[in-house]
Amino acid sequence: MTIEMQQPEPYLITVLILEQFAMITFASTIEPFREANWVVGRKVYQIKVVSHDGNPVRASNGISINVDGSMDSVSASSLVIVCSSWDPHLYTSPKICSWLKKMARQGAKVGGVETGAYVLARAGLLDGYKATIHWENMEGFVETFPLVKISTSIFVVDRGRFSASGASAALDMMLHLIALHQGSSVSSAVADGFVYSKVRQGENPQRLDSSGRLNVTHPRLIRILKFLDLNLDKHLDVAEMSRSEGVTDREVRRLFSMYLNVTPQAYHRGLRLQRARLLLRQTSISVTEVAICCGFSSSSDFSRAFRREFGQQPAADRREIYYLERPAEQASKSEAHLWSN
The missing domain is CATH 1.10.10.60 (Homeodomain-like)
Structure with a gap:
């Protein structure tokens, strides 16, 4: 008789996409986890992409993508990532804010990419935390959310919150999160798979002076x-x-x-x-x-x-x-x- 070793459950990642999200940032967010599964040789990460109502979402390039369900279909998640770009204020509803707060109360690590920090801040989840946002949105963000400790870094991880400023920054941050979870060897192998030879740390500035x-x-x-x-x-x-x-x-x-x-x-x-x-x-x-x-x-x-x-x-x-x-x-x-x- 053989005894099979039980594999640990996959790490659940929920990606909430908002209308006008940037396709390149979305890909930079989810693809590192897919590649990590291939590197490790088993399903370490399980990704579920949701919208606020379960309907397809149109990206800023005009392409619509289907999702796995509505955000209400997610009862628990280890990691929640908000992916948004143009006009996040237009698509951030009270329902989205309530759902994000519920996920945070349940212990999920919550973050955003590109303008996702706006959505988190609107939900009150970044007060007293360090965060970053795309440099084009930074001036307005500072005026709107004075309690958030804004940073010009490409990405920021502060306790159970994280944020990345754009497409390549999202890739850098996901590689960082994979390194924390699976070790630097897995993260490096993922970067190699993408022919990404210069992984940046969070403190790198978004723009040249x-x-x-x-x-x-x-x-x-x-x-x-x-x-x-x-x-x-x-x-x-x-x-x-x-x-x-x-x-x-x-x-x-x-x-x-x-x-x-x-x-x-x-x-x-x-x-x-x-x-x-x-x-x-x-x-x-x-x-x-x-x-x-x-x-x-x-x-x-x-x-x-x-x-x-x-x-x-x-x-x-x-x-x-x-x-x-x-x-x-x-x-x-x-x-x-x-x-x-």
Whole structure:
């Protein structure tokens, strides 16, 4: 008589996808666990993909995918991952928030990818926790959820919460979670299977700083650019930039002219206007408040600068992105369907 060793139960992972989720982020989230099963040689991870109502979900690229059921069909899970991208505020309902809180109370580790942190924060699950979100959504997130300890890292794991900022960051984070659960050898084998030779740690920044994006190598100019990156909430004149580095105003102007072909004031104003545009598109704060947050002396001064930079007034830009991202008819139908369930 032979005695068969009982295999441990698979680790249950539930992935909740919201309308307009990013397909590449979704794949980066689930594929590492599928590959881990192949590496280990048995079903270590069992993945269930759900929507709020069990119906197919349309990704941001227009492709709809079927799901395994509704979130209510999940009674227990070891890991819950929210996968969302565009307009998470439009698709985060009270029912979703209640379900996430229930799963957390039952002991599930709960996280999100790309803009999934928004959904968790709306459910109150990130208050007092460190978290990250895609850099384009960060300004609005900070304004909306001041109790969350926001990080610019590519991914963050804080106690029973975790978040990743985008597609490749989701892959990095899943490899990290697999390493914690199955060991670094399994995680490394998964990365090898994806021909992913440079696995990043969570503390890596989401974006290059300004000097990196602009390919600037002059050490003095690099320091000035970092100083300006940290002061997007105020108008700085050349004298203040000069004092930060202990050089003359003339030297600051020379560096900007030689390496960037722009004046220091115009460069910094452009940064502040880009930040203002993100706030307009991601928050509901007034144009006047946006102007103050970005160092403009008045809303009229801000509006003039904004129109010169982007070709239209701030309020018009806010309306335009609203209708570009979610046509009125589609948005109203989606909201009505979601909030009625």
